[in-house]
Amino acid sequence: MTARVFLNGQWLPADEARVSVMDRGFLFGDGVYEVIPVYSRQVFRLEQHLARLQQSLDGIQIANPHRPEEWIGFVTQLAGQAEWEDQSIYIQVTRGPMAVRNHAFPSEIKPTVVLLAEPMSPPPASQREQGIAAVSAADIRWLRCDLKTTSLLANCLLRQLAVSAGCVETVLFRDGFLTEGSASSIFVVKDSVLLAPIKNHLMLPGITYDVVLELAAQHGLPHEVRDITEGETRAADELWMCSSTKEVLPIVTLDGRAVGSGVGAGGTPGPLFAQMYAWYQEFKATVMRAAP
Ligand code: PDD
Secondary structure, three states: OOOEEEEOOEEEEHHHOOOOOOEHHHHHOOEEEEEEEEEOOEEOOHHHHHHHHHHHHHHOOOOOOOOHHHHHHHHHHHHHHOOOOOEEEEEEEEOOEOOOOOOOOOOOOOOEEEEEEEEOOOOOHHHHHHOEEEEEEEOOOOOOOOOOEOOOHHHHHHHHHHHHOOOOEEEEEEOOEEEEEOOOEEEEEEOOEEEEOOOOOOOOOOHHHHHHHHHHHHOOOOEEEOOOEHHHHHOOOEEEEEEOOOEEEEEEEEOOEEOOOOOOOOOOOOHHHHHHHHHHHHHHHHHHHHOO
8 A cells, every 4th residue: 555645735645746846845945844753653742843843934934834733633644544553754844836946935835735654663772782883074054953944965965974984873063062963963971961962053952852851850860951062072971862763872983983981881882871761761651651
């Protein structure tokens, strides 16, 4: 059976859904998106993802084409009908088609709205147990990384650096400070304190980032949200990456050098990672149990 996708108010088999080549999303990357995890058909943190979608739409001046209740209806319907229990739901809203190619916005727009589901499996246990390798790079993106826009070329190039080096993620530094990963938020652990970069225009306000900080607060893990230098990142006891599709993963090498130098550390996942991973799974299970 072909997966069904939502396109501008219609549910269609994926291979029948068509968008104009004049769509500004296609020609300019003029759109925003969300990726929302679904566990056992329960949508995780939907309200927060829809709030961030609204912020992204406001940031690029597109009036939200749907009310929150409508979005909730579309997402819930998709999560219920897709063939997989665990999914990631993709939402994209572009500024829609234009009559002639012109960078300036058309005076009237008809946003293109797409929702589709993909199967989601947790990262392989080996990545969690042995950790992952990362490379670093200068953050070459624009200055509105807080908006989840579909203009992802820089993120794609940066992610490919990791893949070409046989690694999983690229850790980004701008002007000597840690920003985030090419498709994830990054945390540092130093002297048993969890450090998180401050949310600003240089990083995406990650939904998983918020969950990790909430769990740290709830369980009394000392944590600080502050600027983190490249030097501090390289001298970390532990480095973590997190995102909606990867949850939390330990980075054990950065640019080929082991992360952490304590006894038993260095190239292996640290103890606070194991703790946070357990809290994360427990939290997910509680949320799913509480769902109707
Ligand atoms: N990306 N930073 C960037 C640049 C990202 O692309 C992502 C996630 C995150 C983590 O955000 P969240 O915890 O809300 O997923 C941080 C998604 C998964 C993607 O583009 O597929």
